[in-house]
Amino acid sequence: MWANISFSKKMDVRLSKPVITFTFDDAPVSAFINGGNILSKFGFGGTFYISLSLMTGPDPETRFTSTHxxxxxxxxxxxGCHTYGHTDLSQTTAAKGIADIEHNQKVLQTLLPGMEFKNFSYPFGAETxxxxxxxxxxxxSARGIEEGINLDGTDLCNLKxxxxYESKYPLDYIFGKISEAEKNNGWLIFYTHDVDEKYTDWxxxxxxxxxxxxxxAKRGITVATINEALNLIENSTHES
Ligand SMILES: [Zn+2]
Structure with missing residues (x-):
């Protein structure tokens, strides 16, 4: 495993009520259209970790535009940032990996001047x-792919x-995770890729x-982006 490798940045999650974040990796155009619209319908927003090389890539499924x-x-x-080339960071040098992340940041600024990625997720969950x-x-923060709810002692550089993934996790299982977050006042981060009638395994x-x-929404849970959730956690930790 690349995770838990001798470097971490710990943060305590001491919330008075649970927070849930919806995240999308890559992100396929259906995540923007369907995922984004569904969140909006409920008055929520999510975090899209994007690889900007996919914007003009060959796959029509991932060909989102700057309008999206x-x-x-x-x-x-x-x-959020997900490397420019959807680079597997464990398969390249650190210098090249970091340059690829910086390139994603630079291209974003040419597309949306003044905009900056504040949070990151590792493609394939591969950390070095x-x-x-x-x-x-x-x-x-940086999100990994290890399953879990973020509680006290969370690694900010490997958020759980x-x-x-619909083909793997029935709704009952997912609702159980929501209950677990409620019970522990935790920060639950969901993650998916496409949100499509013809969905992939991911x-x-x-x-x-x-x-x-x-x-x-039914349970009255706070739904926030990654960045907003971090603000909530920082504020509530300072209060206590
Ligand atoms: Zn990805």
């Missing part, structure tokens, strides 16, 4: 010690997540996605 990015931001969503260390300084249908968002 602008709309996401206009609807209270956050754009030097990149983790770099991410700890360059970003407020629960996958919204995605889900709009109906499945909406059922999860609806469940959060």
């Amino acid at each position: 990015l602008k709309n996401a931001v206009a609807h209270h969503s956050e754009l 010690r030097p990149v983790k260390k770099y991410a700890s300084k360059r970003f407020r 997540t629960v996958k919204l 995605g889900c249908s709009p109906a499945y996605f909406e059922a999860v968002v609806h469940e959060c």
Whole structure:
């Protein structure tokens, strides 16, 4: 495992009520259209960790446009960083990996001047010690793919997540995770890729996605982007 490799940046999560964040990696155009619209319908926003090389890539599924990015931001969503080339950081040198992340940041600024990625997620969940260390300084947080709810002693450079992969996790299982977050006043970060009728093994249908968002709304849970959730956690830790 690349995770838990001798470098971490610990943060205590001491919330008076649970917080849930919806995140999308890459992100396929269906995440912006269906995922983003469903969140908006409930007055929520999410975090889209994007690899900007996919914007003009060959796959029509991932070919989002700068309009999708602008709309996401206009609807209270956050754009997060996921390397430019969707680079597997464990398969390249640290220098090249870091340069690829910086390139993503630079291209974003040409597309949306003044905009900056504040949070990061590792493509394939692949971490290396030097990149983790770099991410700890360059970003407020970095999300991995290890399953779990973020509680006390959370590693800010390897935030845990629960996958919204419809073919693998029935809604009952997901609702159970929401209950677990409620019980512990934890920070639950969901993650998926496509939100499409013809979903991949790494995605889900709009109906499945909406059922999860609806469940959060029904239970009165705070839904926030990664950046907003970090603000909430920082504020509540200072109060206590
Ligand atoms: Zn990815």
